[in-house]
Amino acid sequence: MTTRTILLIVLGLGIIALLYVTLVDGQSGIDTPIDPVRYKQELMDERAKKDQNFRTGSDSPITNKAQFSGLTYFAPDPAYRVTARLEPFADKTQKLVVRMSDGSEEVYEKFAHAVFQLQGETSRLLIVKADGEYTVLFQDATSGKETYGGGRYLELDSKQMSDTQVVLDFNAAYNPYCAYNPGYACPLPPPKTNYR
Structure with a gap:
């Protein structure tokens, strides 16, 4: 393969990648499907952070932080x-x-x-x-x-x-x-x- 052929292949792959990002990723927008397992884990992590903030944060509405054991949540459901x-x-x-x-x-x-x-x-x-x-x-x-x-x-x-x-x-x-x-x-x- 000549250097010119390799450059054309690399350039072609770059254009295909750019089109993919522009058309597929850009088009997916807010309707992007989610991975249910990852989604649930991220939600549980966010809830744990919120509980920690309620337990220790200076702006927490909880008056008796020593007895606070966490908020009650509905089970995550995509x-x-x-x-x-x-x-x-x-x-x-x-x-x-x-x-x-x-x-x-x-x-x-x-x-x-x-x-x-x-x-x-x-x-x-x-x-x-x-x-x-x-x-x-x-x-x-x-x-x-x-x-x-x-x-x-x-x-x-x-x-x-x-x-x-x-x-x-x-x-x-x-x-x-x-x-x-x-x-x-x-x-x-x-x-x-x-x-x-």
């Missing part, structure tokens, strides 16, 4: 990680006044509705934005029974969001600090932010 269709608000200046658990109020920017299928039912949740962070404040059938009655929160990763879709991972939904300590004021999900 089925509760869904891709939702985004329905953005045409008027980007819409605001939402949210009541806090202490009676005060906070103002959020209305970003979009997320429409998704979960357990065979279509649901629609409001995504709000504050300080550059995207959040869903919601209640579901577990509220007041297995989870905090005031509702839970779901922080959204902007890397798992496009102009038309977002990943909602309900395995990462959490109770606010006021569920553990009434000294904290927490936003309460506004009406019509429930899913079944």
